[in-house]
Amino acid sequence: AIRMTQSPSSFSASTGDRVTITCRASQGISSYLAWYQQKPGKAPKLLIYAASTLQSGVPSRFSGSESGTDFTLTISCLQSEDFATYYCQQYYSYPLTFGGGTKVEIK
Amino acid sequence: EVHLVESGGGLVQPGGSLRLSCSASGFTFSSYAMHWVRQAPGKGLEYVSTISSNGGSTYYADSVKGRFTISRDNSKNTLYLQTSSLRAEDTAVYYCVKDEHYSSNWSPLGGWGQGTLVTVSS
Numbered sequence: 001a002i003r004m005t006q007s008p009s010s011f012s013a014s015t016g017d018r019v020t021i022t023c024r025a026s027q028g029i030s031s032y033l034a035w036y037q038q039k040p041g042k043a044p045k046l047l048i049y050a051a052s053t054l055q056s057g058v059p060s061r062f063s064g065s066e067s068g069t070d071f072t073l074t075i076s077c078l079q080s081e082d083f084a085t086y087y088c089q090q091y092y093s094y095p096l097t098f099g100g101g102t103k104v105e106i107k
Numbered sequence: 108e109v110h111l112v113e114s115g116g117g118l119v120q121p122g123g124s125l126r127l128s129c130s131a132s133g134f135t136f137s138s139y140a141m142h143w144v145r146q147a148p149g150k151g152l153e154y155v156s157t158i159s160s161n162g163g164s165t166y167y168a169d170s171v172k173g174r175f176t177i178s179r180d181n182s183k184n185t186l187y188l189q190t191s192s193l194r195a196e197d198t199a200v201y202y203c204v205k206d207e208h209y210s211s212n213w214s215p216l217g218g219w220g221q222g223t224l225v226t227v228s229s
Contacts, residue, residue, distance in 0.1 A: 001169070034215035036152075043202055043219035044152065050215075055207075087152055091213055094166040096142070096154040 002026050002090050006099025012107040017078045021102045023088035025069040032092035035064055035073045038101075039084045047086075048073065078104075109133045109218035111203045116223030123193050123227070129186040129203030129220060137161070137181040138209040142216060143188045145199035145225075155201070156188065160210065171197075193227045200224050 003026035013019050023033070031051040036044040046055045048064040051071055061076045075082055083106050088099040115127040127143070143155040156177040157166040165177050176189040186203055200222035207217030 032213050036216070038152075043221055044216075045219075046207060046215055046217060049207065089152075089216070091215055094157065095168050096157070096216075098152045098154065101151040 001095050002029060002093060002097050004088055004090055004097050004099040006088055006102055008102060009100060010103040010105060012105045013078055014107045015078055015080055019075045019078055019104060021073045021086055023071045023099045025090055028069060029090045029092035031066060032090055033066065033071045034089045034091060036087045036089065037084045038087065044087065109205065111205065111218055111220035113201065113203045113220045113223035116201065116225045118226045118228065119193055120229050121194060121227055124191040125225060127188040127190065127201055127223060131184045131186065134205065136184040140206045141179060141186045142204040143177060144202045144204050147199040195227050198225060198227045
């Protein structure tokens with residue numbers, strides 16, 4: 001199975017900050033990488049797929065990039081509604097695998 | 108609008124079985140691969156199983172292989188997960204999830220249900 005290593009596991013930030021979350025795949029996954037946002041008690045929501053394609057309706061402050069097997073989710077200007085847990089996931093091969101998650105908390 | 112409603116969760120003893128169901132509406136169910144993803148209390152997301160749009164292909168996480176069986180009834184727009192030999196570590200919220208893209212070999216996970224809680228405890 002492809003291992004997805006996500007970092008950091010958590011951090012604190014302030015509204016307006018630019019934040020970056022990284023995800024590394026244990027082998028090549030082409031660009032078959034998605035990012036999800038999950039708020040407490042809610043189901044995850046797809047934010048970005050194909051490493052950098054913004055899902056319809058997702059604010060443009062979210063962006064994704066890739067470099068080899070390293071992937072990055074960036075929030076350019078953190079808003080109050082962005083405090084949540086974020087997961088990366090590869091859909092290149094089965095079993096599908098998720099990163100461990102990154103919890104973004106209010107500083 | 109995509110609507111996925113899971114049911115069938117509950118409290119079960121170790122070694123027991125449960126059949127989870129997911130009723131789908133708002134999209135052409137028979138055109139999409141479907142998945143089960145679970146989340147243990149306070150933990151991250153864990154992939155469980157996938158079934159292709161016509162039911163001809165299935166995939167499982169190693170942790171559930173041989174104990175869980177995924178199936179679907181396209182005439183009823185319903186997805187199932189038959190679980191057996193349940194263990195304490197299977198305790199989780201189980202989400203029913205649809206592919207974002209239809210008839211695609213590579214698709215992110217699109218619509219998610221609200222989940223059904225399975226608790227394995229004596």
